[in-house]
Amino acid sequence: MTKTWLITGISSGFGLAMTKQLLAAGNTVIGTVRNTKKIADLQKQYPKTLDSQVLDVTDVAAVHDVIQSAFQRHGKIDVLVNNAGYGLFGAAEELNDDQVAQIIATNLTGPIQVIRTALPFLRAQKSGHIIQISSYGGQVAYPGNSMYHATKFGIEGFVESVAQEVQAFGIGMTIVEPGGARTEFRYGSAHVANLMPEYDGPTHSFLKMLDPANGLAPGDPEKMASRIIESVDQPDTPLHLVLGSQALQATIQRLEERVATYKTETEIARSTDYLD
Template structure:
């Protein structure tokens, strides 16, 4: 199907691979970037299939204007991809206030704002797909990228709740959670906190990223093809992990969490009021956890 896509951060990295794949498949794309001139080769090749739009995802006015322009041009939106973002590495206490703020604004607040801007259109259509480009770092914590992961954990959680909220409207939402992919995430898009003494693991990770020796396993062109197929699936997942590296990390993290949960389960349930039943054994509890 020749869907109409709205893709943020489409000028490079995974966003660029996805934009090219959609256009090559015959789809139409409202492609946003801070510098839409970078999309000129795609305009030259695909003409009216692509609508390049200047967009700073931290500007709420520009978000609304870009969404309205896309709908005015193509008449609808079928797939919205919140892809724009960047990474940052360092110890939690070392980040500047500006680094913390911009990280949360770009990687969490912006996709929420974009999602809220497109939902009125998708709700009226009673259809649509939203892909939130999160990260395996939104499911598994790692030293050195705490603020980045705070944003991504937030985005993955927002997606999981939103998917339940909008399913009755015919809207599907998926948190796409890649491991390392061969984009410029650890290169030109990576920023760093000041180095602090004592954080040897964090500092070595930052040095490794900055050295240019980090070679991720993931192929962004393959990820783009997966997402093309994903939006046609009648029952898409709420969480989609991409890459064997990410799969390995999540399996280990889930096993560790489960073991910890079971160890502390007696303490967890001990805080119920003496007059309360065990929620998990009540009909309300059995019904609630299925929703």
Template sequence: MKTWFITGTSTGLGRILTEKLLEQGHRVAATLRKPEAISDLKDKYGDRLWIARLDVTDTQQIKAVVKQAFEELKQIDVVVNNAGYALFCAAEEASDEQIRQQIDTNILGSVQVIRAALPYLRAQGSGRILQFSSAGGQTTYPNFSYYHLTKWAVEGFCDTLVKEITPLNIGLTIIEPGAHHTSFAAALHTAPVMEAYDATPAGDVRRAVASGGFPIKGDVNHTVQAVINSVEVYPAPLRLALGGDAYRDVRASLVSRLESLDNQKELALASELKD
């Protein structure tokens, strides 16, 4: 059995992951902004659930909580960056404050949790980091520009980090779920709507979300178990797409980008200095 450190455990996939791990006999260090949200799990599982209040936009608090968790639990095998949310609006509609909060939570929060954990993982000579992204870390949908900004950024960070930490026996996997029936949609942050975008793809997506027009076929239990199983795979898979929509949308995006790149091959090579 392993010890897991997880951010954002009050709702959604973070809560479900915590529940399933505890059911299977693992130990969980659960962090969240409102610890009372999982008091029922504490009553049920006792000392196997370690809880701390954590706002991932507070870097000093991240450092303190990670330090406390490693010191009290002695070893943490898996660090899960799950805390995050989506700002759902056209790019022009968001306020400066909303943009900053999205970046501080989804990018800087994830980066600082990893940075805080790395010295302890290096010291124990092992560990696995799971970074929750989404299919939206490889493809894009209208009205999610700032969410994509954060997910593409954190994927670039993690893709680079793997090259640095693999020789230290620390693995990292980027988790890319598609649409699942969790609290994600209910927790979308929005901005005042501008009429100018009603007849654009942004407006179409907004109406589809409001009407429930998007088919959601992701199997939450299967996805969470796949996340748990991934830590037993060596070497760690760099990315884990979960859900048929994640596979299809990410693949289509990658194929389109590769075709575009290949169409520019002659131009790219012509710009290279000749020997």
């Protein structure tokens, strides 16, 4: 059965891959971009089922307007995909104030406002699914990625809480945590700070990752897009959906390390309780 999807950031990466697959299967996609020229050919190919809208998710007023008008035009939206975002690389000290504010507005505040704006409509229709594109970097942190991790850890906490709030209204939520994929996120749109020689070494190891000459990421964006789309119709889709074998291995390893450390803190944790 075809559905109506609203996807932010469809000009590249997972957003574009999902949009192409969904339209080819007969679905309707309301897709947001900052520049419609990037999807002009796709719009010509699917004039009736692709509803492209200009949106910068850092503009809160525009988020409210675009999301609300989309529900009003289409009557019902089955799936909302929060996909817009980018990577910012550099040590915390190397980042400037504008870079910090911009990535928070794009990767954290923007998606929060998209979800908040959509919830009254999804609650009224008593159905719907929200997919938040995160990263395994929402569970595993590396040096040189502090602000990116801050936004991903943050949006995952937000979604975990909201998922519990809206479950009773028939609204499902999924946090997608992809590993490295061959998209513009890594090989085109990544932002790099003004690097300082003091941090040369492990903190700047991301420079090798961003250079295709050092080998391409293992993740296939087309396959990842397919798994995301398929997850909507699966009754047992987990709240956290990790895509990529390396991402899953790294996530499990980090979580096991974290749990093992917490278990060593039993006595000190208990020592701060009232002894009533």
